[in-house]
Amino acid sequence: MRRVFLSFSVFLFAVTLPAAAQDLLPESFSGWNATQVAAKVRPEALDQFAGRDATILRECGTLAAEGRTYARGGQTLTATVYRMRDPTAAYGIYTFLQTDQMSPANLTQYSSLSPQRALLLVGNLLLDVTGSEMRPLASDLKALVADLTPQADKSPYPTLGQHLPARGLIAGSERYFLGPQALNRLLPFGNGDWLGFADGAEAELARYRIHGQEATLLLAAYPTPQVAARKLEELAHWLPLDSEAQPSDARPALFARRSSSLVAIVTQTRSRALADSLLQQIHYESQVTWNEPSFEVTQPTIGQIVAGTIAGTGVILLFALVAGIGFGGVRIVVKYFLPGKVFDRDSQVEILQLGLSSKPIQAKDFY
Numbered sequence: 001m002r003r004v005f006l007s008f009s010v011f012l013f014a015v016t017l018p019a020a021a022q023d024l025l026p027e028s029f030s031g032w033n034a035t036q037v038a039a040k041v042r043p044e045a046l047d048q049f050a051g052r053d054a055t056i057l058r059e060c061g062t063l064a065a066e067g068r069t070y071a072r073g074g075q076t077l078t079a080t081v082y083r084m085r086d087p088t089a090a091y092g093i094y095t096f097l098q099t100d101q102m103s104p105a106n107l108t109q110y111s112s113l114s115p116q117r118a119l120l121l122v123g124n125l126l127l128d129v130t131g132s133e134m135r136p137l138a139s140d141l142k143a144l145v146a147d148l149t150p151q152a153d154k155s156p157y158p159t160l161g162q163h164l165p166a167r168g169l170i171a172g173s174e175r176y177f178l179g180p181q182a183l184n185r186l187l188p189f190g191n192g193d194w195l196g197f198a199d200g201a202e203a204e205l206a207r208y209r210i211h212g213q214e215a216t217l218l219l220a221a222y223p224t225p226q227v228a229a230r231k232l233e234e235l236a237h238w239l240p241l242d243s244e245a246q247p248s249d250a251r252p253a254l255f256a257r258r259s260s261s262l263v264a265i266v267t268q269t270r271s272r273a274l275a276d277s278l279l280q281q282i283h284y285e286s287q288v289t290w291n292e293p294s295f296e297v298t299q300p301t302i303g304q305i306v307a308g309t310i311a312g313t314g315v316i317l318l319f320a321l322v323a324g325i326g327f328g329g330v331r332i333v334v335k336y337f338l339p340g341k342v343f344d345r346d347s348q349v350e351i352l353q354l355g356l357s358s359k360p361i362q363a364k365d366f367y
Helices: 002-020 047-060 087-097 135-151 180-186 225-238 272-279 302-337
Strands: 032-034 039-041 062-072 075-084 110-114 117-122 125-131 175-177 202-210 213-221 255-259 262-267
Touching: 047 062, 047 075, 047 087, 047 180, 075 087, 075 135, 087 117, 087 125, 087 175, 117 135, 125 135, 175 180, 180 202, 202 272, 213 225, 213 272, 225 255, 225 262, 255 272, 262 272
Parallel strands: none
Antiparallel strands: 032 062, 039 062, 062 075, 075 125, 110 117, 117 125, 175 202, 202 213, 213 262, 255 262
16 A cells, blocks of 8 residues: 555656746747756745845745746847736836836836846736847747746736826836835835735835926825725824925925825925825725626506405415315215225214204214
8 A cells, every 4th residue: 555655646746846847938939049947946045036126026925036048149138037926916026127217118018128128027927038139129029928928827917006197107117016125115214014015005106297396106005995094194193294394304295195095195295286286186986896686676566466466366266176176076985985984984983962852963974
């Protein structure tokens, strides 16, 4: 028995090992050939790929990373793919790794290019490619994306950025956060989770330029309006919300407004007019979808009630008539074929009499 169990364990290990060791990055694509075996690391060793950003990647939920170098002719490319726990986490890392030198591209739903770097979001996979010239390699990058797509999670991306105002938005400045370390890197207002990620918050910020003035808008979405109201009240205790800060004040000037379960904060500006122009564009409503089957209740008319009553009474009377005839018919048939055996058994019928008449009553007198 132990031999059988050991053989089965070895077979199961041999079957599952290739699946676990399967490479995300292909050995070749569009004429590019890998020059080395894919390097794979776990979250705790992300520093060799992401450097000081490894902490942020771990916070967002990076499961693994894989890197490979490709060559074609005299050119080389270095590709790194990060596998995240879901597309939401991957979108957060995509926005965090963007730089001011990058511009949007149409390679995937979310992709951006700079002269020497490309970021492409494929479901829960984030592809980071570096090389000498990226824009002429658009078709090659699409081929690499096509190899990754079957292995990616197809869940939807977060929609919080759809509530960012379009007027004055600096393209590529959006940053989506799922933890305090990423947020504190750009808005160091305090140590720890000052925005409430532990309460289920998600946040996205963007920079704006309106009439020559710049400001940063931060949107934080909470599970319920009650949680959002409580968090805004907590922020007001230790940050100067909606107050005209003086130039000598070292604390940041913050202007905030809550719309249902969404809290909008404008900072990095001391202009209340600029902050109000951004906050007035924030409109958010919580929507509840009821997808249970519904039924239409109709009140019957008086005619329908009367007709239903007559019909019901008729059915009851008909049932009583049929039942009576059936019972009487069975009794007659039994008496005919089994006289004195079932119903008319004189010896088992006893009648109590008062003797008021001269004729005694017999049991057979009842039949």
